[in-house]
Amino acid sequence: MCSRCDPKALLAESGLKATAQRVRVLGAVLAFQEALSPPALLAAIRWEGPMDKVTLYRTLESLEAHGLICRHEAGDGSVRYCAAGPDHPQHHHFFCQRCKRLLCLEPDAVRVGADVPGVEQVVVRLDGTCADCRG
Numbered sequence: 001m002c003s004r005c006d007p008k009a010l011l012a013e014s015g016l017k018a019t020a021q022r023v024r025v026l027g028a029v030l031a032f033q034e035a036l037s038p039p040a041l042l043a044a045i046r047w048e049g050p051m052d053k054v055t056l057y058r059t060l061e062s063l064e065a066h067g068l069i070c071r072h073e074a075g076d077g078s079v080r081y082c083a084a085g086p087d088h089p090q091h092h093h094f095f096c097q098r099c100k101r102l103l104c105l106e107p108d109a110v111r112v113g114a115d116v117p118g119v120e121q122v123v124v125r126l127d128g129t130c131a132d133c134r135g
């Protein structure tokens with residue numbers, strides 16, 4: 001859980017208006033050390049009242065366009081979102097093939113040599129069994 005970041009402050013810094021929906025969705029993304037699917041995000045914010053899927057997807061799009069969240073593909077092909085931006089540097093992910101969670105790794109947990117001309121981004125996903133599932 002990221003306790004350092006205030007969704008309202010991050011929205012203000014990014015130039016996005018801090019609407020109630022954006023604060024809710026960004027707050028939910030920041031609350032997890034893993035990348036969540038849209039259905040999981042809906043479940044996470046449900047206690048504050050309902051939000052329809054269209055609103056959620058539109059909100060995720062605007063947050064992503066402003067660099068506050070980042071979209072990733074999990075090992076089952078589904079889309080997941082986790083925190084991005086200056087306080088949340090680019091990092092790689094661990095996909096658990098049992099519980100299907102996509103866990104955020106520390107930024108320097110995986111070192112990949114990208115000694116290839118023209119490379120701008122390296123996307124690495126580790127697939128395996130997470131600590132919880134290993135028991």
Ligand SMILES: [Zn+2]
Binds near residue numbers: 003004005030083087
């Ligand atoms: Zn943070």
Ligand SMILES: [Zn+2]
Binds near residue numbers: 101129130132
């Ligand atoms: Zn697992």
Ligand SMILES: [Zn+2]
Binds near residue numbers: 034091092104105
């Ligand atoms: Zn992540």
